[in-house]
Amino acid sequence: MDKTYTPQNIESNWYKTWEEKNYFAPSGQGDSYCIMIPPPNVTGSLHMGHAFQQTIMDALTRYHRMTGHNTLWQPGTDHAGIATQMVVERLLAQDNVTRHDLGRDKFIEKVWEWKEQSGGTITSQQRRLGTSVDWSRERFTMDDGLSEAVKEVFVRLYEEDLIYRGKRLVNWDPKLHTAISDLEVENKDESGFLWHFRYPLADGVQTADGKDYIVVATTRPETMLGDTAVAVHPEDERYTHLVGKFVDLPLVGRRIPIVADEYVDKDFGTGCVKITPAHDFNDYEVGKRHQTALINVFDRDAKILKQAEAFNFEGQPIDGIDCTIPEGYGELDRYDARKKIVADFEALGLLEEIKDHSLVVPRGDRSGVVIEPWLTDQWYVSAKTLAEPAIKAVEDGDIEFVPKQWENTYYSWMRDIQDWCISRQLWWGHQIPAWYDNDGNVYVGRSEEEVRSKHNLADDIKLRQDEDVLDTWFSSALWTFSTLGWPHDEEALKTFHSTDVLVTGFDIIFFWVARMIMMTLHFIKNEDGTPQVPFKKVYVTGLIRDEQGQKMSKSKGNVLDPIDLIDGIELDDLVQKRTSGMMQPQLKQKIEKATRKAFPEGFAESGTDALRFTLTSLASLGRDIKFDVKRLEGYRNFCNKIWNAARYVQMNTEDENGNALDCGQNGGDVELSVADRWIISRLQSVEADVQKYYEQYRFDLMSQTLYEFIWNEYCDWYLELSKPVFWNENSTEAQLRGTRRTLVRVLETTLRLIHPIMPFISEEIWQSIKGLAGVEGDSIMLQAFPVADESKIDQQAEQDIEWLKGVIVGVRNIRGEMNIAPSKALDLLFRNGSEDDKQRLANNENFLKALAKLESITWLNDGDEAPMSATQLVGQMEVLVPMAGLIDKDAEIARLNKELEKLQKDIQRISGKLNNENFVSKAPEAVVAKEKAKLDEMSAASAKLNEQMEAIKSM
């Protein structure tokens, strides 16, 4: 083994080997365990969030593989409709080409080219991360098989009346020219105005206070061109006499009714609301209740039409409605139209006032432009029917969220779920399996042939397929079963479905998790017909944020590429990476400055294992993660520590020529020291804890447990305790064998414990020590995961080592505080020890002398005078370091004072407790007894130290 740990040398080869040998495929034996990867979008490359989630999935996968499960981690990618189409359009735009220049087929070809490239980037990144997915099963949401599943689901839902088509208001993105679902709309608080307009009353009617107009307030003046009514509250006395009367809509001249509707808030604005059913979701409902028309005034760009269009609520065009668009408004952008409307109202003397107003503005999550409620034909999924069993599955505990609090979020959305608009006016995606004839009839089916034969359509009837595609999330909703071969090949489905756990972020609980639950419960059934859940657990991870706690995003220029942390990157390259290909180049300087400030050194190479360990150690439940590069450095050092510990083990279990020494594998007496028994005992507890933490998804606690065991117990103490055995000329062969065997076996076991988190370093070291540990096998991946053996828990050994540590730390404390050179060997005196103490010393003298660097150890009898000494207490026993020539009297007095003060404080606190009548009578006996024992011990200690103090002072 090399002297220093260099991750690059070991990581590249092992992954290739594992993959070539097909270790990632399910073993075909044991109970099944399955995780579906949340398919990354093929829009670019993996970010820290992916690295985080995939580390957790890989740890779970490797763990279950090692516990003997038939384990499948299913990989794949998502076509990410809008997002990917936008990426490719932006690329084309660099050459001044639009998708329309290319035409649909050519454009889609380009997107496939991009998909190949981006998909390749993603999978190679995944390999670098060490993900043990079964690549032979890799899927893409637009594969033939998955497209089959999409069609099948669409057709069946249509046949069950759970998918329908209708002309309704949708969230229209006027930039991307597509409908989007409610979830893709981001509502943002922005400041704007509330314009108060006067609408003249028709037929000479007057208001209660004698005006010939009423005042409506609006934040969207331009939509008044499509007004079909004015609404007031039914109990608003100011206006009751006007209900049923009319106003003449200014500019347009249309006569529209005044209606009474509960929707109106009497106390807001003027209490009169203009109703524009074709351009506002609430107005749509009001209009529907009062059977007004729908008057659309916008085109697909949200520009004013030359001639408005009127529809009824069945979506049919209607005649006889005045659809005038006033002169000069046609083709005006919505915001220009707004200005003009306001100006025109003002000119007409109909502008009452303008108030500042904060309002909520809906923006498209991809385009960022203001979304327009717009009347179009779209396809919908009736969500309520599907939602019911999906709610129940969580209520009944068939699906559990970890942490549990996310179930609230899930319920609150599901119980108020709206129909899901699934059609998108894009080119990249699954084209909707619906065909139209020239009479406007719709036929839904798996193919044109199926449609023709099913509906007996003659060959000469022309059919054209719906040009729209489905929402990306429609296909991802089928992910757990479409990837396993549904609807045609159900073998894998039978084996691996329901899957075990979904690891994902809370940001897609609605987009994805909820919809997967709905679709899967509806389509996948057990043999007895009961529905199958897609997964039994949902592990919801936090978000990885930057060092400031900001969300990482390309536009903010604060993203970290996990590969850069693994390989390291120069500052200049990092800056270059963060500032290239930006959508907002004006931010370049700011990003550069922030980056140079945050990471003045760039990143050193840390290796995959260190990154993975960092991510798991940060994986607390229900909390976002501020990614701290310092933490990564610490765990890189941890890898180095493991590496060097392994080197020590190897050096002491092989001779200079690399031949194995006798580690007790081939018979011969084996004698275990107390240290050997102690570390074996401690290992059992660690094994039990690790298993528990897997069950609880507490990767943070697991990492901490492993870190502490390896560093603070195995390295800091056990390795040191092994040295006296190896270096003592009097050690017997049996003793040497015992310690060698323990040394290497504990290491070998520990490597298996860390393997799911740190696959590379564990494999590399394991390969070079497996023989020494008497283990055979091709890869640590295929070894069994360690299981705690309670019979190896050795209380006696643990207590003995605690005692030993107490003495050693006591001596070291005196050395440290008194500035005694580490090289100076000390003469140690013990006084007032019990039989146990004496026994322990007898058993451990060798260890004690070596680790505390002692020249001699002498027991004083009870009455014996001690020379002036610095004192430490281990229980009742006094450990004395003679001061002569070493220790300054005042320094020792000061040190004792410090100790005594601490003791005094504790004694006060505890005796206060014990003097409290209530505590003694009401607290459990065990607690009282414990406090009493503590007090006794501290009092005795205090007395001893005081005595010692007096002795020193009087000398």
Added chain:
RNA sequence: AGUCCCGUAGCUCAGUUGGUUAGAGCGCUACCUUGACAUGGUAGAGGUCACCAGUUCGAAUCUGGUCGGGACUACCA
């Protein structure tokens, strides 16, 4: 507006059913190149657990409130 999360050492965070001397990593101080490791070792400094009130013999932990930070959902034109 509703729901939820968070506030613990200079920084990033653990602390599982109330009973610990409140922990870790990084950073800091002093000493040490001893034959696994200076990406290291040893010793140490550092906390009124945001604040207030309550429940309790006992609260970082439970309850209510206040302040501060954040997330999600909904929304009055």
